[in-house]
Amino acid sequence: MTLSHLGLQKTTLLDYPGKVAAVLFTPGCNLRCPYCHNPDLVQKIDISTLVPMEEIRAF
Ligand code: SF4
Secondary structure, three states: OOEEEOEEEEEEOOOOOOOOEEEEEOOOOOOOOOOOOOHHHHHOOOHHHOEEHHHHHHO
């Protein structure tokens, strides 16, 4: 099993204006933008929450 993503939001109406989209949240950003709205994905990676790649491919 390959683990590589911290989250899969299957439906978003906000992140791709005018389209229905999905969002994959990936770990490992090495920037520290003060306005980041997902600091837990950047600084506090909990590998127990990783989404299996198989689940993402199946979706
Ligand atoms: S906003 Fe957050 S995730 Fe995006 S580049 Fe900045 S620190 Fe990384």
